[in-house]
Amino acid sequence: MRKGVLRRLSVFVLMVFVLGIVVGCGGGDQKTGDGDKINVGLNVELSGGVASYGTNCRDGAMLAIEEINAAGGVLGKQLNPIVRDCKSLADEAMSVSAALVDEGIVAQIGPLTSSNVQGSTPVLMDNGIPLIAPAATAPNVTVDEKTGETLKYIFRVCFIDPFQGTLMAEFAADNLGAKTAAIYKDASTDYGKGLAEYFKKTFEAKGGTIVAEEGFVKDDRDFKAALTRIRSKNPDFIYVPGYYQEVAPLIKQARELGITAPMGGGDGWDSPDMVSVATAPNLNNTYFTNHYSSQDTDPKIVAFVEAYKAKYNKEPDAFAALGYDAVQLLVQAIKDANSTDPVKIAEALANIKDFEGITGKMTIDEQHNPVKAGVIIEFKDGKQVMNTRIQP
Amino acid sequence: MQETKHKLIRFCGEVLVLVALFTVIQYLITAGMLDMYYQINLTSMCINIILAVSLNLINGFTGQLSLGHAGFMAVGAYSSVIMTQFLGQPFAIGILAACAAAAVAGFIIGVPTLRLKGDYLAIATLAFGEIIRVVLMNIDYVNGPAGIVGIDKLTTWPLLYWSMIITILVVVNLINSSYGRAIVSVREDEVAAELMGINTTRYKVIAFVIGAMFAGLAGALYAHFFYIIKPETFNFLKSFDILVMVVLGGLGSTTGAIIAAIFITVLTAALQSFPAIRMILYALILIIVMIYRPQGLMGNKEFGRETLNRIWGGRR
Known part of the structure; x- marks a missing residue:
């Protein structure tokens, strides 16, 4: 019988110990804000x-x-x-x-x-x-x-996301003097869709026309078919709201097809991979909107x-x-x-x-x-250069 | 007569313990002694227990390696949210819809894939989970990749607790029934089971559908507590998290799954204060446990009446 008592006692001690830990944890974070x-x-x-x-x-x-x-x-x-x-x-x-x-x-x-x-x-x-x-x-x-x-x-x-579309439309119409534009958006994200929608709204309000609207989805790798259709419309500006994974090969293929029109996008373009995939010469004459530029003077x-x-x-x-x-x-x-x-x-x-x-x-x-305000950043020979700051 | 009386007393005692545990925590919540932080972790704990116990039925007892549990959870979460938020139905209907939809999804995926074995089944279920996620991403009705935001908080402590208890009861009683013995025999030796006249595919599908149903229940409870759901929440990493709990607890031990779910939830919360090395510590602790307990915390044993009696020295 003694053995049984000992065993029960040890279980009891163990339980008290566990309970102590639980309670101890609970009491620990009652921190009131220090005065200073x-x-x-x-x-x-x-x-x-x-x-x-x-x-x-x-x-x-x-x-x-x-x-x-x-x-x-x-x-x-x-x-x-x-x-x-x-x-x-x-x-x-x-x-x-x-x-x-x-x-x-x-x-x-x-x-x-x-x-x-x-x-x-x-x-x-x-x-x-x-x-x-x-x-x-x-x-x-x-x-x-x-x-x-x-x-x-x-x-x-x-x-907010849509504002980037507005910003780029103003830049394309006012600074680049574009009259016609094509949109080639990432249709699989709200980001791409939102930017495209506001770009269109503002660009049309500025008197421009959207001549083509195409879409790609995440992980697409071949953009030539849609780019060929865009080329036939010969737009002054191409808006590509999306992330760099798709945008970088897209720009490369566009330049290979002989599209020389300026292209633009949002902060999803901001990555070192842009230059390594799309290569510096192809990125010339492309612009994207961002929150700030570390090169601002x-x-x-x-x-x-x-x-x-x-x-x-x-x-x-x-x-x-x-x-x-x-x-x-x-x-x-x-x-x-x-x-x-x-x-x-x-x-x-x-x-x-x-x-x-x-x-x-x-x-x-x-x-x-x-x-x-937002800033427009331009790729110049593979370097990100701040182009202008636009105050709404 | 003596035996029945003892059984009755034991049953009443167990019910009393369960009700007492519930009441104590309910009191602590009403009295404001458990603040939001503890309530959130308590909720995670209950949801993790439901997920681990239901996955253990598939992986541990039936021996079918499924990696698509988060997919069923997603089905449950989305169908319940569509019911309560878009169609204005009460939460009870939402939960039922979640269970039904997840069970149907389990049936649809189970019938063709459960003919596969081992890694093939693992890959098929993994792929299924990913399909669910990608399909949800492309449905505009549920806001695609951005997910559904601002879901009403309808998951309450009583609902969580009793859902958890029901899950455990169903799984434990299923395993202790003749169905359960058939299910375990499939795990032990499929050929031998078939020779004994057991329709192995049927029992595999039964276990799979029940497991999926409870994952759907967990999804519904999750969605109505955490305010936002999006397809990315239910990616394959979520499936692995649940699998980790099952393996850590011991394949084929319900109590093991429960203990591991509690352990993982507490560990995650406890490591919050070390943000920089948090995931390193988490991985390290898991590795250490697996080195010293390769069969999992509980092996395939259960912690139940018998164990308690052995420790406490009472009658068997």
Whole structure:
């Protein structure tokens, strides 16, 4: 019988031990905001499909936080970044956001892609904490599609997808003097479809005509049939909204078919692979819209690029710049609100006017989208050269 | 008489434990002691348990290597969301539709592919999962690759808990029935089973359809908690995640699948505080477990009454 008692006792001790661990875990993260610190959550993709976006954005945001803290912080308090990885998954983004809320953050920066932002949206809406999305470009991120109402706590610092179409149409009509244009879009993504739609609208409003509309889908490799049809229409400009995987071979094949018309696209073109696949001579006379250019000669941008290069030894891409701007925008809002109360910060964010960011001067509109400039980047002998900045 | 009485007491005791566990957590939620973070992880845990237990029925008990579980989950998620969000039906109809649609999908894919064995079946089911994803991407009605956003949060704790319990009960009772013995015999030796007069294809299809149905249930619960679904959520990596739970728990052990699902969910949550090395640690822990327990945490044994009795020293 003694053996039985001993066994029961050991099981009991084990159970108490396990219970202790569970309770201990629960009690651990009851952190109330320290008096002299402002907790800022960075919920970004550090692993998974779009890890490079998240990593660069984090680097940009951390640079901004360091600069602000070195200059004495905000309202006399230091910013305390809490970085978490959402694994490029929407459900994980939600869980991470909930954990960050427990840590007592005043605002969350990130995630990068639209669907991951939408994953963490309900948590921040329920808790009344503002989210600043650096690069979520889908229109329905800040607006509830069913009711048409703006989501009170969701903001972004990037322009929305359709705006790139508008921008390129203005550039093609005004700067390149195009009268006719052909559209060859990525029909398998909302990105391609949205850009094409707004390009068409604006180009036609400017008095131009769309002479041909063709589509390709993801992973297509042969574009010659559609390109031949476009060639027969002889357009002044060809708009190719899509991602570089398809666009690079497309441009190569277009030039091989003898199409010399200028071509344009969106930020999906922004990749080193463009030059290696399409080759430098073929890329001459092509343009794309982007959030910013690291070659901009604006002193603010030059200072940012130098500081970023000194710290990380790499060129800052658009995600790094947008991450930097997201933090700066938050700081501006905290100053405007003169408070670290999340609700007041959200109100201040909604009223931001003429904020000077790296990616342009922005004013937050009633749908929480920034009204801001975009840049046109041109490929010149395989190099990305900033062509012009267009203010809407 | 004595034996029946004991069985009755034992049954009541088990029901009591299940209800008590439910009530305690329900109380903690109502009292506001479990905040959102814990609720989200609790939800993931329940959904993972449903997925792991149902995949274990196919992979562990029937011995058919299926890699398309996320595909069935997608079918369930989308059909329930279409019911509740687009057609304005109550969630109950959505769940039923999810189960039915996933079961039908399981039947359609099961009948032709279950003639295949081993890696061939694995590839066929993997391909099926990808087909589902690509088809969903190209249907404009469900917003293509962007997915459906703003799904009402209808998944509640009681619903989750009892769905999980029903899944476990159905799978455990199925395995302990004559159907279950036939299913296990298919795994052990298909030729011998056939010689004994067992219609192996029939039992494989039964297990496959039931497994798919519960994956559909998990999909419906997932969609109505996590606010957004898109085809990319249900890619083959999701199938592998579920497979990892099943293998980690031990092929052919329901309790093993449950323990592994809980373990993986807790591990994922616990590693959130180490963003940079998170996936390295995760992989490392899995490797260590597989080195020391190659048969999985539970092997093919169950943790049940008998084990408890052995530890506690009560009567068998």
